[in-house]
Amino acid sequence: MSSQYLTRKVIGELLAFTTRTLVFWYILAVFIEMVLPGFVSSHLNLDMFLWSAIIAALFSLLIDPSSLFPKQSA
Amino acid sequence: MKQSFLRHLQPVWIVKAIIFCVPLVIVAWLTVDYLSIFGNLSITYNFSGESARVKEFTPAGRALDREQNLRTGETYQRIVGEPVYMNVTVPRSYDDVSVTLDYQNDGQPYTEFGLVTSEEPLSVRLQSLDIGIINQAINEGWSQIESDGVTLLQRQSEFESVADFVDQTPEDQGIGVYRYRLSYRYTDSSYVASPQKQVIDRVLRGGHEFWTYIDKETLHAEFDLTDINRDFNEDPISIQVYRVNTIIHEELLPDDGDALASAVATDRGTLTVDLAGLEAGLYRIVVNVDDDILISQIRTDQERFVARDKVFLVNNSEYAEAVAGLDTGPTTLYLQGTELMMQTDHTSGLQVPTIAGEPLHIDKLHVPYWWESQDEVEPLFRELITPKNDLLVRTSGLIAFSEDAFFDADYQIEQISGSTALEDLDYIIFKEYTAPVADRGGYLQTIPLSLDGVVGDRKELKFILSAPGIERNGHEIKVREVKFDFHRADLWTKLKSRFGGSS
Numbered sequence: 001m002s003s004q005y006l007t008r009k010v011i012g013e014l015l016a017f018t019t020r021t022l023v024f025w026y027i028l029a030v031f032i033e034m035v036l037p038g039f040v041s042s043h044l045n046l047d048m049f050l051w052s053a054i055i056a057a058l059f060s061l062l063i064d065p066s067s068l069f070p071k072q073s074a
Numbered sequence: 075m076k077q078s079f080l081r082h083l084q085p086v087w088i089v090k091a092i093i094f095c096v097p098l099v100i101v102a103w104l105t106v107d108y109l110s111i112f113g114n115l116s117i118t119y120n121f122s123g124e125s126a127r128v129k130e131f132t133p134a135g136r137a138l139d140r141e142q143n144l145r146t147g148e149t150y151q152r153i154v155g156e157p158v159y160m161n162v163t164v165p166r167s168y169d170d171v172s173v174t175l176d177y178q179n180d181g182q183p184y185t186e187f188g189l190v191t192s193e194e195p196l197s198v199r200l201q202s203l204d205i206g207i208i209n210q211a212i213n214e215g216w217s218q219i220e221s222d223g224v225t226l227l228q229r230q231s232e233f234e235s236v237a238d239f240v241d242q243t244p245e246d247q248g249i250g251v252y253r254y255r256l257s258y259r260y261t262d263s264s265y266v267a268s269p270q271k272q273v274i275d276r277v278l279r280g281g282h283e284f285w286t287y288i289d290k291e292t293l294h295a296e297f298d299l300t301d302i303n304r305d306f307n308e309d310p311i312s313i314q315v316y317r318v319n320t321i322i323h324e325e326l327l328p329d330d331g332d333a334l335a336s337a338v339a340t341d342r343g344t345l346t347v348d349l350a351g352l353e354a355g356l357y358r359i360v361v362n363v364d365d366d367i368l369i370s371q372i373r374t375d376q377e378r379f380v381a382r383d384k385v386f387l388v389n390n391s392e393y394a395e396a397v398a399g400l401d402t403g404p405t406t407l408y409l410q411g412t413e414l415m416m417q418t419d420h421t422s423g424l425q426v427p428t429i430a431g432e433p434l435h436i437d438k439l440h441v442p443y444w445w446e447s448q449d450e451v452e453p454l455f456r457e458l459i460t461p462k463n464d465l466l467v468r469t470s471g472l473i474a475f476s477e478d479a480f481f482d483a484d485y486q487i488e489q490i491s492g493s494t495a496l497e498d499l500d501y502i503i504f505k506e507y508t509a510p511v512a513d514r515g516g517y518l519q520t521i522p523l524s525l526d527g528v529v530g531d532r533k534e535l536k537f538i539l540s541a542p543g544i545e546r547n548g549h550e551i552k553v554r555e556v557k558f559d560f561h562r563a564d565l566w567t568k569l570k571s572r573f574g575g576s577s
Binding site: 010013014017018021025033036037038040041042043044 | 086089090093094097100104107108117125126127163165
């Protein structure tokens with residue numbers, strides 16, 4: 001396995017992880033915002049989470065699509 | 075190959091942990107802010123978009139839509155009518171707030187900013203934002219003396235201290251006052267005390283301030299009081315008599331024992347002020363009560379007896395159950411002020427009052443209606459006729475219940491307003507005002523406001539910007555940013571005060 005392949009794998013995995021983390025925090029932030037209005041949105045733009053997740057997902061797909069949608073082992 | 079992959083595993087997990095923890099740190103910071111652990115909350119609104127905590131100025135028409143300067147990117151909202159309101163939601167209740175406004179002022183001479191402390195009945199707490207005539211005097215280099223929070227500006231430096239000026243107020247020169255009482259020097263050598271009693275049989279709601287003039291007579295006034303118990307609170311009563319700024323007498327009455335909103339009216343009897351041997355001059359009688367207390371009748375031996383700044387008229391069918399035999403006929407008031415605000419909170423109070431013959435249609439509840447004099451020469455007073463009462467009437471000046479009772483205690487003194495001209499004045503004495511600081515082609519002004527006494531849980535706050543005459547004179551105020559700094563005791567102090575006693 002070449003080092004270039006490994007680098008792609010690692011970066012792809014990190015981007016995929018970032019995507020999942022951002023989606024998780026976005027959903028959590030939306031939920032918190034419903035219960036406690038202004039908790040997040042008074043300081044941060046909620047859409048920023050979502051757009052960052054979309055951008056991370058796009059880069060992840062470009063670099064290593066398999067990291068975002070890993071094959072299920074039998 | 076497997077070994078090579080494992081070599082990368084450790085740093086990958088570290089990076090993953092960092093990626094996951096960054097939002098965690100942000101959430102921790104938001105929690106500290108939301109819970110006000112350190113007792114502070116800062117909110118800044120720059121009109122660039124919608125905010126969960128701060129709404130832009132309303133209503134539409136008086137406040138224009140948010141705008142953006144495409145060249146500089148600066149966002150702002152223009153105020154072209156008044157009053158305008160800004161709603162702010164905070165997660166906790168706070169003790170006080172400092173509001174810093176970043177604005178540009180296109181010639182509006184008199185602007186105040188404050189807080190709506192009660193919607194029904196309307197009660198506002200205003201502080202000075204931008205008083206053009208004071209700024210102008212300072213810019214023209216008038217001499218300035220300050221003492222105990224009172225500032226004296228002099229065109230020619232005649233007095234060495236504020237106390238000297240107050241003791242020897244010149245009677246032949248123009249004096250402007252702002253948020254300072256100087257009228258106690260009023261004397262009238264032509265006045266002869268009348269043996270006739272004066273009965274004010276209009277029912278008034280809440281706290282009022284009365285001014286009276288006595289000379290070689292006893293200061294005597296009887297206040298009949300009723301507690302209507304419409305709000306959840308205790309309603310103690312205090313009547314204070316002031317000479318200059320000193321309390322010379324106080325009458326107290328505790329609550330009737332009904333702190334619930336039972337709406338059961340209780341007759342609280344009569345509180346009497348009876349003071350003999352006083353020196354001739356002006357006296358202030360301040361009735362300190364909340365809006366559950368009605369002053370059902372006032373009987374006084376004084377011929378000259380007027381209310382100051384506010385009258386809350388009750389004589390309306392809305393209060394018929396609370397006051398037996400209530401006269402719901404129209405009321406005539408004699409007002410000195412050049413600006414007037416009226417509001418009703420009940421359908422039965424919708425009406426068309428007339429001010430100097432000019433009708434003013436009050437056709438919505440909880441909405442303040444404003445009237446402003448258009449006269450070149452101001453008369454001594456104007457007649458205000460309220461056909462149905464149930465009106466909160468606010469003005470700046472004296473209000474008499476009969477023509478004979480009116481007297482112009484401010485005859486040598488001009489209460490500073492938007493129409494005051496600097497060339498008419500030689501002195502300005504004021505409190506609670508600091509000129510705004512010039513900044514980026516505009517001004518910065520910080521206004522401290524106590525949240526004490528605000529009705530409700532103090533989490534939904536309504537701020538008010540008042541700029542009398544702004545619409546008529548075609549002025550505008552461009553607000554670029556509003557910053558709210560809320561304060562309360564920090565969590566540690568609160569915990570100590572809660573559990574400290576038991577340890």
